[in-house]
Amino acid sequence: xxxxxxxxxxxxxxxxxxxxxxxxxxxxxxxxxxxxxxxxxxxxxxxxxxxxxxxxxxxxxxxxxxxxxxxxxxxxxxxxxxxxxxxxxxxxxxxxxxxxxxxxxxxxxxxxxxxxxxxxxxxxxxxxxxx
Amino acid sequence: xxxxxxxxxxxxxxxxxxxxxxxxxxxxxxxxxxxxxxxxxxxxxxxxxxxxxxxxxxxxxxxxxxxxxxxxxxxxxxxxxxxxxxxxxxxxxxxxxxxxxxxxxxxxxxxxxxxxxxxxxxxxxxxxxxxxxxxxxxxxxxxxxxxxxxxxxxxxxxxxxxxxxxxxxx
Numbered sequence: 001x002x003x004x005x006x007x008x009x010x011x012x013x014x015x016x017x018x019x020x021x022x023x024x025x026x027x028x029x030x031x032x033x034x035x036x037x038x039x040x041x042x043x044x045x046x047x048x049x050x051x052x053x054x055x056x057x058x059x060x061x062x063x064x065x066x067x068x069x070x071x072x073x074x075x076x077x078x079x080x081x082x083x084x085x086x087x088x089x090x091x092x093x094x095x096x097x098x099x100x101x102x103x104x105x106x107x108x109x110x111x112x113x114x115x116x117x118x119x120x121x122x123x124x125x126x127x128x129x130x131x
Numbered sequence: 132x133x134x135x136x137x138x139x140x141x142x143x144x145x146x147x148x149x150x151x152x153x154x155x156x157x158x159x160x161x162x163x164x165x166x167x168x169x170x171x172x173x174x175x176x177x178x179x180x181x182x183x184x185x186x187x188x189x190x191x192x193x194x195x196x197x198x199x200x201x202x203x204x205x206x207x208x209x210x211x212x213x214x215x216x217x218x219x220x221x222x223x224x225x226x227x228x229x230x231x232x233x234x235x236x237x238x239x240x241x242x243x244x245x246x247x248x249x250x251x252x253x254x255x256x257x258x259x260x261x262x263x264x265x266x267x268x269x270x271x272x273x274x275x276x277x278x279x280x281x282x283x284x285x286x287x288x289x290x291x292x293x294x295x296x297x298x299x300x301x
Binding site: 008110 | 162164240
């Protein structure tokens with residue numbers, strides 16, 4: 001499994017990345033939506049495509065919602081699961097993200113177990129971890 | 132829209148948010164971000180001579196900032212805990228700004244969610260805490276982490292300075 005963690009906080013990228021690596025994911029990182037699109041583009045050249053993108057909402061340059069719109073507009077990434085990982089917890093924001101094309105929503109702060117539950121729900125938990 | 136451009140709400144933060152809610156948010160944030168078993172304890176200790184603050188702005192029906200303030204040494208220790216670094220790895224000032232900023236961001240996002248109306252959250256900033264607005268528009272929790280001084284302050288924005296009039300004599 002491959003994941004792209006998109007957050008302007010290095011600390012948060014590290015936290016999410018560490019949990020995902022513990023679950024057996026190969027993880028790449030980006031500091032904002034624009035950088036994330038670059039990582040996707042670079043990955044395309046080497047045949048690397050994420051199964052999952054964990055996306056913060058509030059970021060400079062290109063925010064998480066703009067990234068979701070950009071990815072959803074590209075049919076090449078139809079199979080990529082998009083999960084918002086953000087402090088934006090109002091119902092209106094959740095609805096907005098899901099309507100834009102995000103599949104799941106995880107509110108900060110969260111525990112490793114909460115992330116694990118979301119991945120299980122999405123069918124993105126490797127068998128050896130879910131067993 | 133910037134902080135100073137936002138229309139102030141009549142209701143101060145003290146009428147919108149109680150100390151227990153701020154504490155309950157901190158109770159969720161500390162174990163998940165700072166580490167298992169870690170807690171912000173609302174028991175005041177003497178403030179240090181030098182402090183650093185990280186904050187995020189909330190812009191909406193209520194406009195202000197959520198500010199986390201502690202001593203620089205506490206900020207470093209918090210960063211080491213958030214980043215799970217162990218000696219001999221040392222954290223640098225960028226790490227501290229990032230980790231303290233993310234703590235303020237998560238606290239601010241959760242505080243925003245309990246305020247009325249639709250609001251927007253700014254990006255984290257670090258430095259000297261922004262100026263406060265009305266005296267009654269402040270909800271502050273003074274406490275400690277691992278025995279070190281730390282405060283979480285939710286404060287209204289300072290009013291925008293009045294534009295100077297250019298009076299031209301007739």
